Amino acid sequence: MxxxxxxxxxxxxxxxxxxxxxxxxxxxxxxxxxxxxxxxxxxxxxxxxxxxxxxxxxxxxxxxxxxxxxxxxxxxxxxxxxxxxxxxxxxxxxxxxxxxxxxxxxxxxxxxxxxxxxTDLLGLLLADPLGLPGEPSGRFGPAAPRAWAGPGLTAREAAVLRLVAEGRETSEIAEELCYSVRTVTAVVRDITQRYRLRNRAHAVAYAMRGGLL
Incomplete structure (x- = not known):
């Protein structure tokens, strides 16, 4: 840095x-x-x-x-x-x-x-992303979606996104999943573009809130 x-x-x-x-x-x-x-x-x-x-x-x-x-x-x-x-x-x-x-x-x-x-908290959230009712609109912002109406993630996309949520670097994700760095980059790009998300952090938050994983 x-x-x-x-x-x-x-x-x-x-x-x-x-x-x-x-x-x-x-x-x-x-x-x-x-x-x-x-x-x-x-x-x-x-x-x-x-x-x-x-x-x-x-x-x-x-x-x-x-x-x-x-x-x-x-x-x-x-x-x-x-x-x-x-x-x-x-x-x-x-x-x-x-x-x-x-x-x-x-x-x-x-x-x-x-x-x-x-890691343990991520697992709980991914296992039950919709366990709570959506937050009411108001001082803490708009309600979280109860479900996502669009297509879900593939197994490869879900695996990559889980590691992104753990803060892994692209090279670390590629090594753990036996993918190339280019493949991991492409997977993340496809997710953000498909759901019109801003970045990797937005993708993780949206997936947990919308039940995509």
């Missing part, structure tokens, strides 16, 4: 704020900025993902400079993950899993427009 990535930390608890900052300060890839300053990524740290935290995710993502949002929480249930993703979160981590290295990787992945989730 040629220039350090600007990152801010937003926490309602000063202890959580200090812990997240200490994990990020040592990375040469990152430069810390104040919460009110423009940042490429904002890390929201919380104990529980309640309405106040979800509102913080929403308002942070919709700020004028539009930072990507990484949410780190002590507890993170599937329904909370769905809501956070619907509001624009691009990375989700549980605090017990947020080592300095993993937090930095999640932040840099979010900055690249990709989405990272804990």
């Amino acid at each position: 040629d220039n350090p990535l600007s990152v801010s930390v937003l926490a309602l608890d000063p202890v959580l704020d200090a812990g997240a900052k200490s994990s990020l300060y040592g990375s040469p890839e990152i430069t810390m900025v104040l919460p009110h300053e423009p940042a490429k990524v904002a890390v929201v740290v919380a104990d529980r993902v309640d309405g106040q935290v979800l509102e913080l995710v929403r308002t942070t993502r919709s700020a004028a400079y539009g930072p990507e949002v990484v949410l780190v929480a002590t507890e993170l249930a599937p329904d909370e993950a769905r809501r956070a993703i619907a509001l624009g979160a691009r990375g989700l981590l549980r605090r017990r899993e947020a080592s300095a290295d993993r937090l930095v990787r999640t932040v840099t992945t979010a900055a690249d427009g990709d989405c990272t989730l804990p």
Whole structure:
């Protein structure tokens, strides 16, 4: 990374704020900025993902400079993950899993427009993407779709998208699935074009919300 990535930390608890900052300060890839300053990524740290935290995710993502949002929480249930993703979160981590290295990787992945989730949580969401009623329109945004009316994903597309959601690089996905890098790139491009999505992160979020996987 040629220039350090600007990152801010937003926490309602000063202890959580200090812990997240200490994990990020040592990375040469990152430069810390104040919460009110423009940042490429904002890390929201919380104990529980309640309405106040979800509102913080929403308002942070919709700020004028539009930072990507990484949410780190002590507890993170599937329904909370769905809501956070619907509001624009691009990375989700549980605090017990947020080592300095993993937090930095999640932040840099979010900055690249990709989405990272804990593997076990991703599995639960993919197994039951429509387990909850759609969110009502209002302060937390429009309702999530109950189902997608268009064609589903092929087995190859689903496999690639699962690894994208884990934050894997294109080369890593190609190696694990025994595909060429060109094939993986083409698969992701086909998904985003078919569903008119903005990028890989949007594809992951849309698939989980719409039951495509």
